[in-house]
Amino acid sequence: MNAPQDKASFKPAYDVVGTRPVRPDGVEKVTGKAIYGTDHVAAGMLHGAILRSPHPHARIRSIDTRKAEALPGVKAVVTGADFPSLASLEVSLGEGSGNIAAISRNCMAHEKVLYDGHAVAAVAATSAVIAEEAAALIEVEYEVLPHVLTIDEALAPGAPVLHEDMFTKGLPEKPAEPSNAALCFTVGRGEPDAAIAAAHTVVSGRYSALAVHQGYIEPHACVASYNADGQVQVWASSQGAFMIRTLCASILGISQADIRVTPLEIGGGFGGKTKVYLEPVAIVLSRKSGRPVRLAMSRADVFRASGPAPGVVADITVGADADGTITGVVMEFKMLSGANPGNDTHSGAMSALAHYNVANCRVTGWDVLCNTAATAAYRAPGAPQTIFPVECCIDEIAQKLGLDPIDIRLKNAARPGDVGIMGMPAGEIGYAECLEAAKAHPHYSAPLGPNQGRGIAGGTWGNYGGPSTATVNLGEDGSVLVTTGSPDIGGSRAAMAMMAAETLEIAYEQVRVTIADTSSIGFSMLTGGSRTTFATGKAVILACEEIIATLRARAAVMWSIDVSQTEWRGGAVHCLSGDKAGTSLTMGQIAAKAGFSGGPIAAEVALNAQGFLPGFGVHICDTEVDPETGHVSVTRYTVVQDVGTAIHPDYVEGQMQGGAAQGIGWALNEGYVYDKAGRMDNPGFLDYRMPVCSDLPMIDTVMVEKPNPAHPFGVKGVGEVPIVPPLGAVANAVSRAIGLRVHDLPLTPDRVYAAMQGKS
Amino acid sequence: MPSPQFHSPETVEQASALLAANPQARVLAGGTDLIVQLRSRRIAPTAIVDIKRIAGMSGIRAADGGFAIGAATPCTALKDDKALAAAWPGVVEAANLIGSVQVRNRATMAGNLCNASPAADSVPALVAAGATVLIAGPSGQREVPAAEVTSGPGKNTLAHGEFVVEIRLPARPQGGGDAYLRSIPRTEMDIAVVGAGAALVLDASGTCTSARISIGAVAPTVLLVEAAGAALVGSKLDDAALERMAEAVRVAAKPIADKRGTVEYRIAMAGVLAKRVVEIARQRAEKA
């Protein structure tokens, strides 16, 4: 199939969908008026500070808070003893589940600290300076325990174990001893060992990548206010106000109806704001002090105690026929999940080969714990780490067989109807179209200069649907108010307004979107998993359809005709029969008379959105390597992605560029570094090297629009796929530039230099 | 911890007296190191003496045929001084590699020097250029070579009550050229893994008559590598001379391994960068 040159061949012509209007939250944001995490102020608010462990692994012998409490201005000091001691209890969190005791203990340590930066106590005081000073006065007596930082250390015989009650899950028999391996998970089919043994060409290697942080610009922050009657308000910047409500209610044993969480604007999340860190602590401080309390992380806190995505070590062997058909894959990877069991092993194993047809494969993943911050989701969690080795091996096979790197991928690409490794036939997926579009792109055939190399990599992510609620209300003047519970991270207010306007056949500017607090709208799962435009969008569209039905019914009554004799067109009801035939009533005309008919015109739709489809991407990366220093510059970069229908193309392209930039950072210079004492050695943007503007070329984007039949406008998720291919694309480009393969990320200058020295 | 006292004296004498009166007092210039250290609680001074209000502390003036740069002059202002930028492009470029535009609108070379980071970017360029520093204190003023202001990471040789009032650069010699380069993993907003500065003088035939080569981030202080300069003097900067120069640099480099680079990489890069700065300085010298 050819790449869609002509959009019309793929989707109907829309009036609003596919245009690029100004985002409704733009003015507030660029004028500095928007209220982010640390902007919210409550009357009588106190400032909090958290004391964090300087040790990566220690038993807390005692905590003496008396000096802190005696400091003038201090209103409350709390420790783990102020939190309910929870039995290990799991709660369902929509897409995944979480162990409430572990989540609570990650917010505030009980008995043991598990990483440098783990919270051990917190203070609320009349100023931030006093709170920090008081925190420093808290005396904690630690029994320092030996710690583990790497996979080898964590799995070594006799290694110190983080959780004495953790026995590896997923093994045929429960192990006799606890260990740092939380889980072993295998997926596969066919006879991979035999297939590899019989293969024409076999490549293998050990690949690794470091833990990296989501790097959102806004550190975590919240304000909590606990009233004497037990009712709680929380204002927080996060990916999901309902997620905060669920977790705080479970951790603290509060009824969900007693917690009202108001979502503030969010300065980036990328998966890292799908967890609670501060909110339960702020509630407990507020309960103890009787006043609202703000807690905010510093950048160092963010690095040490929130996020990162797990690092990985993967051993992989791939076999192929002479024509490039991949006949067998065996991969065993280990994710370094930090202080608590992670979530990336299942998704990593299931994603690794999801973009190819591989008849014989076995992918085994291990979830390994160590004394670093508990990991969190990061854009397509697990997939970049496992697809990176796969994409490198495919590149190596192409080189060995003298095949074009896109052709070999086309030969093996998963297409609609193909049954994947999980046993599911693929739906209307667009990987092959992306590969064709990449091949046709001028970038792919542009000449390369000296010391330059071009890398190709593909990737995929499953996306999600799930529960969402939307309401649509008409003003008396017929203007449209859409309300959802989905925090807007990437421009979703604009997308909701556009889908409402398209459905109602009205102008975009006639629709305004509000993101409501948890007591003002029904449940929505968090903004994550690339689900919001798909799932919440579907709820908005269905609510608009109900509005249309109501308006037609009202008009029919006003005209004394049957509703079947009305038609909705151009944002108005048209009369098809009777003496008013040929006339019409606008939304404003009907809404103005709502008080004389059935009352306010409103609709609410709560749904569990089905039919989401995975997204696919292909990235083309050119790098130039300085042969004397090992510096890698990315000289040109193109992202091709199957996006379903792009509701607002700017924000789709923005997701593609942002994901690529983050993936390039993972490949080139980012990574957690620890000193010998187990403390993070680079907890700031100076030494934790995310790319800066001048590190990146303009990232070109090509949207391949293959609509999802299960969404009224064809939406697929787009936010996560683009971080998946860059690790392989950059590594493949560098390997072609320097004529040898570096298996370990990041590709820092000293590492690339050492590799080149080793060769010569 | 009470907040530090904040002073903004208007004369050099007042500033010196304030510094002399309190051993815990710290000079504030642009604050791009000081405020960061204060906030991260690395330092806890009881008094801060802002030198920006002192007359003559900001700006560049001609002095003895060369330049006198006030200690509170921000790095971006150096670029605006056409004569300085033409005479010592290496120094001006080095100072304008620091941080970002916002940082450079505050940051000063004197602060860069007194903060005494081995990786300070303007310092190798100043050392190569043969800059001197005018220091004022309770017992009057003294002038020392820039290389002598630092004694180790975070340590300077200023006596109690002393502070830098001026950085002085000589006139650009006939046939002179200078340059500074650093190696960082990113393209900006980074700390030098290795830095190298060069200031050369070539005669009409292209023979090098003077060469000062400096390296940063590979020893406790910025080093002036005299053997490297000596390897170039008398040569026409041919490959063999350049290699001898680079070897002298590699021998002089005594780096540590840390999160920013390995020992081997830093040593190798010191040689690579030294060759590259000499090449840029040569081109500038030929044009002079």
Place this chain on the structure above:
Amino acid sequence: MAQVHPLAPFAGQFFGGAQVLDVAASNLFALVDALDKLGPGFGEDAVLRAAFAVNGMMQTDWSAPLAPDAQVMVFPRVAGG
């Protein structure tokens, strides 16, 4: 009868490694109940951790009617960012 294909870790943990199970159920609620009888504890685990695909489509609505010959895959739920 719906044909149920439990994948790791459910197959080993609850169903003695069975690859295919035949279960009569009108929807996924009934199916989970039936599977819980075959592998006690599965029901509780499924609420927290299992994802279902029915005839090749992810299905998170357990109340949707299940065709008598439905092919049901059971695998671990994954969370996005």
